[in-house]
């Protein structure tokens with residue numbers, strides 16, 4: 001969606017004071033620190049009680065941002081920027097988002113309720129993403145600011161949206177409704193959380209329901225206290241566990257780890273198993289299932305996918321703690337409802353027999369403290385918590401209500417006594433209201449992992465896969481190359497995700513890569529690009545499909561296959577159309593046809609070739625000649641052997657540049673991992689890998705002193721340097737050192753000085769506010785692997801696959 005300043009001015013009713021109003025805007029920002037701000041950014045200067053976006057305009061102009069939505073033009077930047085002056089910048093952002101939303105017309109699911117919004121959103125994304133290109137709110141972006149920012153992420157390629165809306169008081173939902181304009185509504189669990197902004201539960205329910213004023217259908221738990229407020233004109237699709245008049249009637253049975261739901265819908269009854277047994281997760285899962293039913297998914301698909309639901313740790317995070325403890329970090333909210341959810345969660349996650357809860361004062365309207373703490377104590381007892389550590393004035397007063405409770409008036413007293421609390425071999429739930437700053441407790445208890453990790457964003461992989469899928473004709477199949485350990489990103493985990501997304505084939509380079517995937521339980525067919533004849537037997541045993549590229553190889557394979565009395569074993573025929581690496585050439589075809597004619601031992605599953613320059617349009621004529629030769633040779637094989645195998649020739653950049661040559665399948669590689677050499681396409685991809693390390697030591701050196709081997713850096717002035725424990729043995733090229741490359745600390749670039757060592761490198765942090773132990777980004781969003789590759793005169797493939805296996809891979813979903 002291309003929008004220029006000229007388009008935007010009337011939408012937000014701004015007064016335009018600037019020069020270039022035909023400038024294209026492709027990024028909306030409210031964060032002056034964002035490294036994504038650039039010359040095509042429109043910055044909204046939001047103002048609140050604690051901050052004023054107008055203060056950052058000058059800094060942003062110096063960094064290259066030019067367009068600003070403001071309520072006033074600060075004196076010092078008058079001549080320097082381009083301004084859209086409005087009365088209220090937040091309202092302008094919301095208006096813009098509402099307009100932007102109206103440009104798209106695909107189904108949008110809007111979720112609100114007191115609990116579960118984020119989990120439902122994440123799970124729906126997981127359940128539906130094999131079939132849709134989904135845009136959804138990032139993290140828990142559900143506020144007056146978060147919702148418009150989420151909506152502005154919609155792109156043409158999306159065909160389903162999932163957005164959550166959160167409100168804390170009246171008159172907020174109407175605004176969110178205008179921005180999201182949901183067509184399908186979900187009302188999640190209405191609890192007593194966030195009650196403070198409402199006069200009554202009724203008022204809260206009425207306000208939440210305003211999200212659904214123009215939905216085509218509202219999905220909800222049938223319940224008298226809520227149904228009374230639902231406008232009867234709105235079509236509902238309801239479920240219930242005790243009222244058979246609901247559209248879907250559900251009963252449940254808990255087993256040890258799992259819950260079996262018995263679902264009755266349209267005279268049909270079937271069961272679904274989900275890997276959770278706490279009430280909140282069950283309700284959230286049911287809401288997701290309702291969407292699948294509404295979308296007409298069949299039982300089998302619902303059953304398979306629901307069984308794979310996973311814990312969403314966006315709010316309750318599980319971490320490894322000191323002395324073999326496990327920490328559940330819920331250090332931002334404290335009300336009775338969320339305590340219940342957290343205790344449930346503790347029970348599900350617990351890794352140790354012993355359970356401790358660290359709890360702040362509880363904020364809850366409607367109950368007096370006496371009653372409230374009696375109820376909390378009851379809850380703690382029923383959850384068999386071994387000890388309670390209270391922090392806060394009020395909980396201290398009521399500590400006698402608990403069995404085995406130590407209480408501290410404030411967090412400082414807690415910290416002073418920390419050593420005596422002997423945390424070990426236990427699961428610890430840390431639950432406190434924001435004001436108590438329990439994150440300090442979390443950081444004391446958290447195990448410090450002084451290691452370099454490559455973080456892999458699985459959501460980004462799904463996103464990138466869907467991006468390339470959207471470029472394919474509906475019938476075109478997808479093979480994804482996961483050779484070289486998934487381009488360095490992780491073999492099994494990525495293969496597992498691709499399996500979930502139903503790709504048609506995986507491709508590996510060698511038989512052992514395929515064997516390890518098959519042994520780990522991957523069931524998608526796997527093609528092996530370069531099978532050695534010594535591995536043929538193992539390959540057959542593991543049902544791996546060889547690429548055959550020579551008469552010699554074919555005969556060797558046939559010999560073994562015949563000994564094993566195989567019938568129609570799938571093989572893939574590789575043609576050399578100009579790459580001159582592997583493959584049959586035109587002159588070999590006759591012999592190939594002779595050998596295979598009438599043969600029933602093997603079956604040609606596919607015919608493929610590989611392009612040498614699909615990324616470079618300078619060689620367009622050559623690429624086209626490869627495609628033409630592929631067409632000719634593969635047709636010849638098809639006719640002579642009377643077969644109709646899958647044909648495929650395109651790799652990632654081929655998908656981009658030669659859409660007409662998709663044939664029956666494409667082979668996606670580097671693009672999945674978030675890297676494209678096409679500038680426009682790169683903007684559509686999400687970053688997958690972030691290589692992170694930490695600062696081991698900081699020191700100050702005097703003018704004239706040197707750093708590292710060979711004294712290749714000499715300080716010209718007093719310089720502060722930090723040492724990072726990552727070096728060329730981890731895959732960071734030596735040529736990235738000595739003033740060429742940088743790492744990012746606190747969003748600021750720190751130049752690498754001196755030579756990169758085997759296990760360490762040093763950076764200049766003179767102008768960066770940082771301390772030992774702090775996180776350092778080696779590559780990811782900035783610097784990108786693409787950028788590094790350009791600087792180092794190589795290609796991103798080499799950078800990615802060079803990251804040593806000693807660097808731990810950590811996989812996460814946002």
Ligand SMILES: *Cc1c(COP(=O)(O)O)cnc(C)c1O
Pocket residue numbers: 481529610650651652653667668669670671
């Ligand atoms: C690696 C590889 C691909 C994928 O290439 P990308 O450029 O990473 O998309 C496709 N086909 C073959 C034969 C390959 O070796």
